[in-house]
Amino acid sequence: MTTSSISRRKAGEDAEVIVVGAGPAGSTAATYLARAGLDVLLLEKSTFPREKVCGDGLTPRGVKQLIDLGVDTREEAGWLHNRGLRVVGGGVTLELDWPDLATFPPYGVVRPRQDFDEMLARTAQRAGARLLEQTTVTGAVTDDRTGRVVGVTAKAGPDKTPVTYRAPLVLACDGVSARLALSVGLDKIESRPMGVAVRRYYASPRSKDDYLESHLELWDRSDPANPVLLPGYGWIFGMGDGTVNVGLGILSTSKAFGSTDYRKLLTSWLDGTPEEWGFREHNATGKIGGAALPMGFNRTPHYRDGLLLVGDAGGMVNPFNGEGIGYAMESARIAAECVIQALARAEGPAREKALHGYPVALQQALGSYYRLGNIFSKLIGNPKVMALATKYGLPRQTLMKLVLKLLAGLYDPKDGDAFDKVIVAATRMAPTV
The missing domain is CATH 3.30.70 (Alpha-Beta Plaits)
Known part of the structure; x- marks a missing residue:
């Protein structure tokens, strides 16, 4: 047996990490975790291929996550590329190309979710994750003594057989239903936009x-x-x-x-x-x-007692534009990095410190931007504000280029142009809502 194949599983554990939900968040996290040599159990309630309600479009921010994962995003590989966003309103039509940035590629892509989600799930399997389909997770298993999440209960197969799976860490990637989070009392924050x-x-x-x-x-x-x-x-x-x-x-x-x-x-x-x-x-x-x-981090804390909330389960949808796929994958990558570091440490305070790094890293990556987005969503909730913005903003192409960068989260946080600097400054000043 090689050193890399020695499992860190304890007696009675079914995996080192359980990932619940094989959507973009779950499959991305499972891929990174398995590539790092961890024993990953990926549980999915449906069977592939499956349909999902979505716009099927990814901005360059989402495409970056695919590229980071090692997915071939060329048109020859079946992706339809787009060069930007066409904005229609107030009698004006503007074609705004995606900005030329160091951080993100200059193209977006379109691909049906039915095909997209299965492709990501198979990527996780090829990396070594064990995918169990037709396994509906019903709640978390907690340690009676510590209250820590140590596994999940589920109903498996067509006959819905009750099963329990155990692992020291669980990633809740179960989407807007957030059944796992709810099972341990993590409710959504009503003041955040949906x-x-x-x-x-x-x-x-x-x-x-x-x-x-x-x-x-x-x-x-x-x-x-x-x-x-x-x-x-x-x-x-x-x-x-x-x-x-x-x-x-x-x-x-x-x-x-x-x-x-x-x-x-x-x-x-x-x-x-x-x-x-x-x-x-x-x-x-x-x-x-x-x-x-679910938008703007509408369910927190993103880590507590062995459970990490990832993607829609943690309210990762961009409150500016409703994009969820790229941010689900981004939060999954951050979560996986923290879990990999945590499981390299002994159980106890050192491991917990690494796990508590997940919400901190999320805040650094998206927190201030989402705070600004939550304010934006409240402003345009007023039809008068929306009408004025459309009437006076759309005809101004230079302004709209700034707006595109802001709404799509496409700006270089360091060494960017004047627009990027304006956005970075605005996010820093955004109050907590």
Whole structure:
């Protein structure tokens, strides 16, 4: 037996680390952990391939995470590239190229989540993680004496057989449901923003597009005499395969949040688009899907007593733009680094110090930016502010280049241009909300 194959598992343990959920956060974390030689158990409630409600688009920030993971993001490998964001609103259409940065690549990508998530899960398997599908985790197992999380309970297989898996560390990558976090009393912070997104695929001649398209004016015209501008945006992302992913996202900071029929709103918005785009019922290739978007670190602490919250489970969605995939992967990489360091230490204070480094590293990477995003989401929750911003901001291309960098988190924190310095300064001044 080689030194690298000696397991650090104790008697009664099923793995050194349990990762719950094989979405982008879970599969990314499992890949990094397994590559470091750790014995990783990756538990997924469904079976691959599986569908997921999402815009299917990644900005350059998300693409960087794929590249860091070793994924081939070339077009020859099946990724549809885009060069920037097309912003539509206030009678203005602007095409803004992704900024040229040292930190992030100059292109975004589009790929269906059904294919994307399975690709990441298989990457984790190839790295050595043990993937168990059809395993629905129902809660955390805690040590009666210390209260520490030492495993999970689950229902496995088609017959939902009760099972228990044990490990010294558990990563909760179980998405917006955050079932693991809730099982140990980690509730969401109601003052932080939430979003809701709905999307549908249509056969459309707009399938191949060099830009991700964002519509900043989202009108609820259910009462024609009193149209309402909602805080959110619509998107049109060409998939490159003859279909388009069309959807919309709404923020909880709006008075209309929770009282709006989002599926009906999507249909009425699309009915107002040109007929030749094809966004009509007879061209739909599937049903309308919806999902909640937990934003701005809306569940903390991100580490406590052997449990790390990663991705949507820890509210990692960007409150500026609703992007979740890249930030889920980014938090997973940070979590994995901390776990790898922790498990190289003996149990006790030294290991705990490394684990407590996870929320600290998250704050350093995203904390001030998300604080600013939470303020932004409250501002645009006011329809008057949104209308003024659209009317006076969109026609100013230089300003919009700054806004694009801010909304997409695409700025160089060190040695950046004047816009980057403005954003860095703004994030430093953002108060805690």
